[in-house]
Amino acid sequence: MHVGIIGVGLMGHGIARNVLSRGGFGLSFLDHPGNQPTDEIRGLGAQPCATPAEVAAASDVIILCVTGSPQVEAIVTGENGLVGALKPGAVVVDCSTALPDSTLRMAEAVQAAGGAYIDAPMTRTAKHAHEGTLNLLAGGDAAVLDKVRPVLASFTEKVDHVGALGHGHRLKLLHNYVSVGFMTLLAEAGAQAADAGVDPKVFVDVLAGGGGASVALDRLAPYITDGNRDGLPFAVANAQKDIDYYRAMSQEAGAQTTIADGVSAALAGPVSAGDGTAYVPELVRLFRRGGAS
Incomplete structure (x- = not known):
């Protein structure tokens, strides 16, 4: 699986480096002014993309690690958003902290575009992200979660399936x-x-x-x-x-x-x-x- 990530901030940078170094997955990321310095992940082979759509076109699993619901909505359904370029069967894993009602709307949009959605927010700190020992609260279909577990394992210590879509958030x-x-x-x-x-x-x-x-x-x-x-x-x-x-x-x-x-x-x-x-x-x-x- 090729992985995409949008949001290479304090938490996302740690996720990205472990997807690459521990997981051995190829990685594309959104080149954005809010990112932490990306020299390390570029050195590990990460490829920058100019838009969320470019990330989607390259990726089988797309991790979102942004501030909140407005940012997630812009990434998923906005101009040059994910839904316009998703690969068939691609899975969006939303690790942001977001409103459950918004999560359900974004999941519907992704599903209509032929993808699947998991909400999987984090309960630890940037230190744990760097170390690859985050904990995730995952909501959504168990079979979809199992499909992406190898990717999640690269940057987590524990992934709990907590219920239906939206229950993670x-x-x-x-x-x-x-x-x-x-x-x-x-x-x-x-x-x-x-x-x-x-x-x-x-x-x-x-x-x-x-x-x-x-x-x-x-x-x-x-x-x-x-x-x-x-x-x-x-x-x-x-x-x-x-x-x-x-x-x-x-x-x-x-x-x-x-x-x-x-x-x-x-x-x-x-x-x-x-x-x-x-x-x-x-x-x-x-x-x-x-x-x-």
């Missing part, structure tokens, strides 16, 4: 709501502790020894104690986007969003102030009185 939004919600709450508490002069190491130790022990604490602790944000290179603006996708999904279902609304409002402050590109651990600083360092 639904579960990713549920996951990110809980994960980002925990970290936002923790950042607010960390900011208050810092403003009160609490020793940051004592703060972390108290939480770790009690009910605050969590993956969220593990990810934010290096920033709380040492100012190291690099353990979680995930932008605040993207965190807000994911929370707002969760709210939209919940509102469509008639579900309660009281706490999600509060998390979104908390994240909106730094984004509105121009700090959307800060990493999530930096919320501990941004939530302090006056955003003090």
Whole structure:
């Protein structure tokens, strides 16, 4: 199988290098200004393409790793999009974080063009992408998923089939709501502790020894104690986007969003102030009185 990828960013670059180096697959990628430097993957044999249609024409499996639903929709059904050039039987694997309703519409368009669609968002970080140990939440037909498992195996540790098409993205939004919600709450508490002069190491130790022990604490602790944000290179603006996708999904279902609304409002402050590109651990600083360092 020849693989295509659209979105060679923090996550997609790791996926691309492992598709090539671990999987041994040929790879085409969309040449785009938002890509990470592509020297490594070009050196491994990756071929640049000018449009999504060119990627589709070359590929049996096409991986999408972009910001959200508007980008996915433009890639799939927009000008020079995938659906105009899909190979018969090609499979689109959407690893983005997207709205389930949009996912179903894009799948219908791909299926009408003779292809198949899997939503397979990721639940780990750029470090895991680089190492080839991502986890995927895959929704869609089991037979289609089995067809692309050799490709997915090149950059994952675990691929869970979580249900029907759209369930991967639904579960990713549920996951990110809980994960980002925990970290936002923790950042607010960390900011208050810092403003009160609490020793940051004592703060972390108290939480770790009690009910605050969590993956969220593990990810934010290096920033709380040492100012190291690099353990979680995930932008605040993207965190807000994911929370707002969760709210939209919940509102469509008639579900309660009281706490999600509060998390979104908390994240909106730094984004509105121009700090959307800060990493999530930096919320501990941004939530302090006056955003003090």
